[in-house]
Amino acid sequence: MISLHRSCFLNNTGISGSSSPLSYKLKKLPPASVKVTALGPNKDRNSSVLIENSSPLKETKEDDTSSVADAGPNSTVAGEDTEVSYDDAATTDDQLVTPWSLSVASGYTLLRDPHHNKGLAFNEKERDAYYLRGLLPPTVISQDLQVKKMMHSIRKYQVPLQKYMAMMDLQELNERLFYKLLINNVEELLPVVYTPTVGQACQKYGSIFRRPQGLFISLKEKGQIREVLRNWPQRNIQVIVVTDGERILGLGDLGCQGMGIPIGKLSLYTALGGVRPSACLPVTIDVGTNNEKLLNDEFYIGLRQKRATGQEYAELMHEFMTAVKQTYGEKVLIQFEDFANHNAFDLLAKYSTTHLVFNDDIQGTASVVLAGLVAALKVVGGTLADHRFLFLGAGEAGTGIAELIALEISKQTNMPLKEARKKISLVDSKGLIVKSRIESLQHFKKPWAHNHEPIKNLVDAVNGIKPTVLIGTSGVGRTFTKEVVEAMAALNEKPIIFSLSNPTSQSECTAEEAYTWSQGRAIFASGSPFDPVEYKGRVFVPGQANNAYIFPGLGLGLIMSGAIRVHDDMLLAASEALAAQVTQENFDKGLIYPPFRNIRKISAHIAADVAAKAYELGLATRQPRPHNLVKYAENCMYNPAYQSYR
Numbered sequence: 001m002i003s004l005h006r007s008c009f010l011n012n013t014g015i016s017g018s019s020s021p022l023s024y025k026l027k028k029l030p031p032a033s034v035k036v037t038a039l040g041p042n043k044d045r046n047s048s049v050l051i052e053n054s055s056p057l058k059e060t061k062e063d064d065t066s067s068v069a070d071a072g073p074n075s076t077v078a079g080e081d082t083e084v085s086y087d088d089a090a091t092t093d094d095q096l097v098t099p100w101s102l103s104v105a106s107g108y109t110l111l112r113d114p115h116h117n118k119g120l121a122f123n124e125k126e127r128d129a130y131y132l133r134g135l136l137p138p139t140v141i142s143q144d145l146q147v148k149k150m151m152h153s154i155r156k157y158q159v160p161l162q163k164y165m166a167m168m169d170l171q172e173l174n175e176r177l178f179y180k181l182l183i184n185n186v187e188e189l190l191p192v193v194y195t196p197t198v199g200q201a202c203q204k205y206g207s208i209f210r211r212p213q214g215l216f217i218s219l220k221e222k223g224q225i226r227e228v229l230r231n232w233p234q235r236n237i238q239v240i241v242v243t244d245g246e247r248i249l250g251l252g253d254l255g256c257q258g259m260g261i262p263i264g265k266l267s268l269y270t271a272l273g274g275v276r277p278s279a280c281l282p283v284t285i286d287v288g289t290n291n292e293k294l295l296n297d298e299f300y301i302g303l304r305q306k307r308a309t310g311q312e313y314a315e316l317m318h319e320f321m322t323a324v325k326q327t328y329g330e331k332v333l334i335q336f337e338d339f340a341n342h343n344a345f346d347l348l349a350k351y352s353t354t355h356l357v358f359n360d361d362i363q364g365t366a367s368v369v370l371a372g373l374v375a376a377l378k379v380v381g382g383t384l385a386d387h388r389f390l391f392l393g394a395g396e397a398g399t400g401i402a403e404l405i406a407l408e409i410s411k412q413t414n415m416p417l418k419e420a421r422k423k424i425s426l427v428d429s430k431g432l433i434v435k436s437r438i439e440s441l442q443h444f445k446k447p448w449a450h451n452h453e454p455i456k457n458l459v460d461a462v463n464g465i466k467p468t469v470l471i472g473t474s475g476v477g478r479t480f481t482k483e484v485v486e487a488m489a490a491l492n493e494k495p496i497i498f499s500l501s502n503p504t505s506q507s508e509c510t511a512e513e514a515y516t517w518s519q520g521r522a523i524f525a526s527g528s529p530f531d532p533v534e535y536k537g538r539v540f541v542p543g544q545a546n547n548a549y550i551f552p553g554l555g556l557g558l559i560m561s562g563a564i565r566v567h568d569d570m571l572l573a574a575s576e577a578l579a580a581q582v583t584q585e586n587f588d589k590g591l592i593y594p595p596f597r598n599i600r601k602i603s604a605h606i607a608a609d610v611a612a613k614a615y616e617l618g619l620a621t622r623q624p625r626p627h628n629l630v631k632y633a634e635n636c637m638y639n640p641a642y643q644s645y646r
């Protein structure tokens with residue numbers, strides 16, 4: 001009896017260094033009593049086919065002439081006088097069949113394996129060695145030419161969602177080409193695989209869903225989450241991005257269709273931060289949805305029930321968090337993403353002492369915004385403590401940013417944190433957060449309830465508080481009206497205005513509005529990208545204040561140092577590292593963030609500073625500490641160039 005190992009490829013085993021997609025082959029099958037049996041996936045995960053024979057078959061090296069890749073579900077696995085035929089057409093609906101498959105990476109299978117497929121870039125030698133002759137047209141082209149060709153076809157699509165789908169198809173066809181494309185064209189493709197287009201993709205995810213790109217863990221899987229994790233083909237997981245889909249960007253509850261977000265975020269972990277794709281696991285927890293439209297949509301792919309809450313919710317999340325640690329160990333990084341705030345703060349508080357976790361919307365966003373502010377001070381002058389901050393939106397992003405600003409002010413000035421918080425005011429859907437509202441406020445808003453008379457609307461709050469910085473984290477589009485921006489411009493020579501809500505439709509104002517209404521004086525950044533704006537003969541390039549600048553580098557820093565916990569000082573370190581990357585040339589264009597085209601270099605610096613902080617705090621387990629952390633970060637980064645197969 002012998003089993004063929006399905007997981008014998010580079011990255012499938014988690015063992016790198018092999019440059020052959022084909023590690024095992026069989027000698028020709030002996031004539032008698034050959035039986036091919038399928039195994040259910042949970043019986044032996046490493047086996048696709050079990051072949052019983054009176055004389056055991058030997059495993060041999062690649063120079064052997066026969067390959068089991070010749071066999072497939074519809075083919076005949078033949079000895080000289082024995083045939084076992086598998087013919088799908090012969091089965092009917094009421095006959096039970098087992099969905100077995102061979103996954104030896106050669107021939108047709110190799111072309112279907114996104115981790116190893118190179119398409120027309122397979123060279124002549126590889127085409128011979130891996131049974132590709134005839135399966136490809138004769139031309140051999142370079143990866144660079146493939147990139148050029150793909151960009152050419154993606155640019156032809158007018159509809160952003162079509163571009164998104166073309167990118168997702170590519171990711172599932174040829175992973176290295178996907179990442180090469182994304183890295184080489186990051187400024188053009190970021191809005192395709194990430195905000196704003198990923199928002200549309202989530203809204204339509206039920207219709208566009210094709211193949212699993214991450215794990216769906218629903219209430220149906222309660223009690224079996226460890227087994228579900230084992231169904232994922234990769235074992236050596238380093239980062240998980242998990243959502244429950246309740247607050248997807250500023251689009252609200254998209255239930256199970258929120259899966260587009262973890263997938264998009266993790267593709268940035270690889271493209272922007274260099275974490276290898278096989279180490280990334282997107283997860284969506286499905287506890288139902290309160291979105292009536294989805295519940296009534298025949299194409300909805302999630303659980304058709306109202307959201308579970310309370311103990312039922314907490315138990316599922318706890319089982320997930322426990323299973324993750326048991327399966328992948330202490331050092332797996334879990335990024336909470338796009339949870340609604342009534343769960344987000346509690347989950348973070350509960351698991352930050354036992355797991356390597358952070359909440360991107362609360363902490364990653366805070367870090368990126370603080371970096372933008374620190375950079376903006378070089379243009380407007382003064383220290384953080386000299387400024388007054390007003391937020392529209394007092395949820396995860398708003399209070400998360402506010403707290404990190406206060407922490408930094410407190411560090412810089414030795415002012416008590418409580419005092420530092422007084423420089424920051426927040427407005428929620430009910431108006432300015434003030435002391436008289438304290439009883440009815442959610443716990444994360446309470447620290448921001450200052451002594452002030454109640455104010456209902458934003459313009460009055462601007463005129464009453466007289467902020468130098470206005471930050472939008474409301475998730476509601478066009479709330480920075482002309483009146484609001486003009487009020488900021490009347491109060492400040494250079495008003496700092498950030499419209500952070502995503503996607504573009506939810507941005508508090510557009511770049512054009514910010515520059516026009518402030519007569520070209522605003523220092524502006526937005527969560528989703530806007531094109532440059534020409535105002536009175538001058539071109540303004542708006543920056544993108546998005547946590548995508550932070551989480552890939554932060555994650556890499558945590559992974560490469562073997563950190564076991566996330567600490568606020570790491571977020572401050574990430575923020576400082578990002579701010580330090582803004583050049584005079586960027587400032588001259590009105591930018592307070594460096595361009596995304598340099599993101600891998602930026603991420604290496606962020607990773608290095610985060611790792612340095614982890615060592616300093618005694619939270620790093622990788623010893624000895626690398627001497628040059630920036631170089632080490634760069635060397636750790638995944639390179640999407642094709643590997644040569646022997």
Ligand SMILES: NC(=O)C1=CN([C@@H]2O[C@H](COP(=O)(O)OP(=O)(O)OC[C@H]3O[C@@H](n4cnc5c(N)ncnc54)[C@H](OP(=O)(O)O)[C@@H]3O)[C@@H](O)[C@H]2O)C=CC1
Pocket residue numbers: 247248249250251340341360361362365368392393394395396397398427428429430472473474475476479500501502503506526527528545546547548
């Ligand atoms: N650029 C970036 O990197 C990031 C951007 N974001 C974006 O920020 C937005 C908010 O996210 P998040 O903080 O997590 O969401 P939350 O739901 O936690 O918070 C939203 C806040 O906005 C308030 N709000 C809603 N409507 C109004 C209104 N009309 N006027 C005033 N306040 C209002 C809510 O008030 P109430 O509490 O009274 O309901 C709440 O305080 C989203 O669009 C998200 O995409 C988030 C993370 C990162």
Ligand SMILES: CC(=O)C(=O)O
Pocket residue numbers: 195248249250338360361501502527546547548
């Ligand atoms: C960018 C991001 O994380 C958000 O909008 O939720």
Ligand SMILES: [Mg+2]
Pocket residue numbers: 249337338360361
């Ligand atoms: Mg988010």
